[in-house]
Amino acid sequence: MSKIFFTPGPSQLYPTVKTHVRRALDEDIASISHRSKDFETIYRDAVAGLRELLAIPSDFEIFFAGSATEWMERIIENCVRRHSFHFVNGAFSKRFFEIAQELKKESVRFEVPAGQGFAVADVTIPDSAELICFTQNETSTGMMIPMEDIYSIKKRYPDALVVMDIVSSVPCPEIDFSRIDAAFFSVQKGFGLPAGMGVLILNQKCLKKAEQLQGEGMNVGSYHNFLSILRYHQKHQTPETPNVLGIYLLGRVCADMLKTGIQNIRRQTEEKARLIYDYVALHPELSLFVSDPRVRSQTVIAVNAVRPDILKQKLTDGGYIVGSGYGELRKSQIRIANFPAHGVDEVKKMLELMKI
Numbered sequence: 448m449s450k451i452f453f454t455p456g457p458s459q460l461y462p463t464v465k466t467h468v469r470r471a472l473d474e475d476i477a478s479i480s481h482r483s484k485d486f487e488t489i490y491r492d493a494v495a496g497l498r499e500l501l502a503i504p505s506d507f508e509i510f511f512a513g514s515a516t517e518w519m520e521r522i523i524e525n526c527v528r529r530h531s532f533h534f535v536n537g538a539f540s541k542r543f544f545e546i547a548q549e550l551k552k553e554s555v556r557f558e559v560p561a562g563q564g565f566a567v568a569d570v571t572i573p574d575s576a577e578l579i580c581f582t583q584n585e586t587s588t589g590m591m592i593p594m595e596d597i598y599s600i601k602k603r604y605p606d607a608l609v610v611m612d613i614v615s616s617v618p619c620p621e622i623d624f625s626r627i628d629a630a631f632f633s634v635q636k637g638f639g640l641p642a643g644m645g646v647l648i649l650n651q652k653c654l655k656k657a658e659q660l661q662g663e664g665m666n667v668g669s670y671h672n673f674l675s676i677l678r679y680h681q682k683h684q685t686p687e688t689p690n691v692l693g694i695y696l697l698g699r700v701c702a703d704m705l706k707t708g709i710q711n712i713r714r715q716t717e718e719k720a721r722l723i724y725d726y727v728a729l730h731p732e733l734s735l736f737v738s739d740p741r742v743r744s745q746t747v748i749a750v751n752a753v754r755p756d757i758l759k760q761k762l763t764d765g766g767y768i769v770g771s772g773y774g775e776l777r778k779s780q781i782r783i784a785n786f787p788a789h790g791v792d793e794v795k796k797m798l799e800l801m802k803i
């Protein structure tokens with residue numbers, strides 16, 4: 448029986464991925480040199496596809512690395528002399544904060560309990576903060592931060608760089624890149640691709656900061672410091688031998704998503720989220736973890752369940768794999784991903800199986 452993964456990452460592959468992998472093997476993508484013209488074409492294709500799909504302005508660069516977690520580390524190294532500020536409300540935002548601490552920065556966090564939103568207007572950020580970090584969609588709890596809240600912080604603190612982790616929401620939210628400085632994600636969630644690649648979208652201010660820090664003799668990392676990546680990026684290459692297959696597949700899936708139309712993808716995401724939320728609200732054994740609808744994620748839905756293990760098993764037996772609650776929450780929750788790879792009919796069938 449074929450399975451459908453509603454897990455919040457890795458997740459269901461985008462439906463066209465199998466065909467693209469076969470073609471990539473036929474075309475020897477995994478054997479070509481990363482210094483060849485053929486590779487440069489693949490690289491440009493992925494960058495151009497992402498730029499069009501996410502409406503990324505021309506003064507932002509798009510870099511590739513190994514994972515989203517890698518980007519957390521690189522961003523701290525390249526954009527923070529001493530002070531970063533972190534909005535924390537779950538495991539991934541906490542990880543970003545801890546990486547800054549591990550890199551010996553003087554980092555400050557503003558933390559709210561899991562599943563709650565931030566009243567950003569009430570948060571005061573020290574003027575010393577050079578970088579403000581948001582996890583726009585906190586995958587561990589199904590809570591999201593409305594873009595307007597993030598833009599409002601950038602407006603109040605224009606001198607700080609503002610970065611968002613968009614790993615489990617991209618490509619669904621519409622982002623006005625002119626109102627932030629950087630965003631990053633990995634590809635195994637919303638893009639429905641095999642894991643092993645992270646993407647960073649950053650403006651010239653971030654690059655300038657890296658240059659400044661390097662000029663001051665600070666350690667901004669080695670091969671993957673922003674300036675080293677930029678030098679190769681300008682030749683449509685990477686410093687190291689990259690995940691060529693991953694870059695190829697990203698370009699192909701961006702083209703597929705552009706064909707479907709990003710507005711259609713966004714509309715379908717909202718429609719599927721509504722189906723799931725409405726269903727959970729009426730189910731006798733289920734309830735929504737995030738009580739404030741304003742901060743409820745459209746793409747990762749955290750559900751309190753009376754008997755999460757039995758529910759998960761029943762779904763698995765029917766071919767539908769959903770996620771556990773994160774960490775301690777596995778005893779009381781399931782999490783359901785709602786990514787572009789998930790069709791409306793599959794969502795309906797999955798919900799049908801949840802009936803008791």
Ligand SMILES: *Cc1c(COP(=O)(O)O)cnc(C)c1O
Nearest residue numbers: 514515516539584586614615633
């Ligand atoms: C999954 C996830 C990450 C980590 O991604 P990796 O590809 O494992 O580095 C970071 N942030 C969020 C919000 C995530 O959901």
